[in-house]
Amino acid sequence: MNINLTLFSQALTFAILIWFTVKFVWPPLLAAVESRQKTIADGLAYAERAKHDLDLAAKRSADILREAKEKAGEIVAGGEKRGSEIIEQAKAQARVEGDRIIAGAKAELDKEVFRAREQLRTHVSAIALAGAGKILGREIDAKAHNDLLDKLVAEI
Amino acid sequence: MSTEHELTPSGYIGHHLSFNVKQVAEGGFWSVNFDSLSVSFFLGFIIFAFFWWVARGATAGVPGKRQAFIELLFEFIDDQVKGTFHGERHKFVAPAALTVFVWVFAMNAMDFLPIDIMAWIFHHVFGQEVFRAVPTSDINTTFALALSVWLLMIAFSIKVKGLGGWIHELFCAPFGANPLVWPFNLLFNLVEYVSKPLSHSMRLFGNMYAGEVIFLLIGMWAATGWSGTLFGALLGGVWAIFHILIVTLQAYIFMMLTVVYISMAHESH
Incomplete structure (x- = not known):
């Protein structure tokens, strides 16, 4: 094992190999690996962001849902209120109308009663006349006794 | 195995441990171990061409199995470097660590053949005639790597602190800036600078060489007959399985030390 020229040849080979690796082997590998690392990091970051977005969206949708529920509740309550109002109004109107109808009916009734009484009066006077005529046995001169009869009718 | 020579244990081991030396010029130094060179160059070429091919077609989308495997390795190295080196690691240190780890691992793995x-x-x-397939059990290879790292270490040190800063550190660290302790500081730093590449290279070389020798010793059991062959095969299998750990661990240690040395050079005292 003596040192000879092999030493320099091997050193030269070594130098060439190092140069070759530095120049041609390492950079493309580094570029590929780093670029993939970047891609993966970007992907992870994107996934993280997407998850965050998803959380936000879920929260927002929950908010919207709650708002909608509230609004729907309000609307239903408003509708109920309005319905009861309308019912109250209708009741009041009906009452007024009913009163009016009752009043009209009463007036009509009064009128009917009055008319019936008038008729009855004339009938009574006629019946009275006839009765009196029968009792007296002779014809009462309606004309002669009109004043009397009118007085009688007025009394009834 | 050479058939011309008589088969003796020392001959067998000696044969397997001799390098395929090609003389390029006069003198003991001017020769190359053709086997170490060719195997390491071949492995480096195949593996880094494969890496380049995968890296060129690398997609940032869903990776294929091939790319996923390379990325696994990439992330492993990157993680290790990130833990040790604090600075812009993608420019040089991390790819250098990848080179060291993969290349050393591949060269170590030749031990399995x-x-x-x-x-x-x-x-x-x-x-x-003779050929050693494991380049990292050649001290030339490991020392070449360690020495390159050593030079890188000094270069980074000067680049970060400036030449003056580096020399200042040679004299003023770790004991202080007092002129009385300058010699001790310098001595300390020199010892450190000498021991770093030595321990760096020797650790890998020693482990791989020892592993190879143990494979050879186990292989010699075959000379004792059928039972020896069977037992040697079993033992060889066990050692090979254990060696997977050593091969990986040594490649890892070599890489980590490389990163640690360079990042130490980056940090000023």
Whole structure:
């Protein structure tokens, strides 16, 4: 094992190999690996962001849902209120109308009663006349006794 | 295995541990270990061409199995470097660590190839009488790597602190800036600078060399007959399985030390 020229040849080979690796082997590998690392990091970051977005969206949708529920509740309550109002109004109107109808009916009734009484009066006077005529046995001169009869009718 | 020589244990081991030396000029130094060089170059070429091919077609989308495997390795190295080196690591340190780890691992892994079958193939297919397939069990290889790292370490040190800063650190760290302790500081730093590449290279070399020798010793059991062959095969299997750990661990340690040395150079005292 003596040192000879092999030493320099091997050193030269070594130098060439190092140069070759530095120049041609390492950079493309580094570029590929780093670029993939970047891609993966970007992907992870994107996934993280997407998850965050998803959380936000879920929260927002929950908010919207709650708002909608509230609004729907309000609307239903408003509708109920309005319905009861309308019912109250209708009741009041009906009452007024009913009163009016009752009043009209009463007036009509009064009128009917009055008319019936008038008729009855004339009938009574006629019946009275006839009765009196029968009792007296002779014809009462309606004309002669009109004043009397009118007085009688007025009394009834 | 050479057939011309008589088969003795020391001959067998010696044969497997001799390098395929090609002389390029006069003198002991001017020769190359053709086996270490060719195997390491071949492995480096194949593996880094494969890496380049995968890296070029790398997609940032869903990766294929091939790309996922390379990325696994990439992330592993990147993680290790990130834990040790504080600075812009993608420019140099991390890719250098990847190179070191993968290349050293591949060269270590040559230890798994069955030595005698490989020797037969090298002899009869490639016509090489002697051939050592594990470049990291050659001190030249590990020392070349460690020395390169050492130079990088000094270069980074000067680049970060400036030449003056580096020299200042040689004299004023770790004991202080008092002129009385300058010699001790310098001595301390020199010892550190000498020991770093030595321990760095020797650790890997020692482990791989020892592993190879143990494979050889186990292989020699085959000389004792059928039972020895069977037992040797079993033992060789066990050692190979254990060696997976050593091969990986040594490559990892070598890489980590590389990163640690360079990041130490980056940090000023």
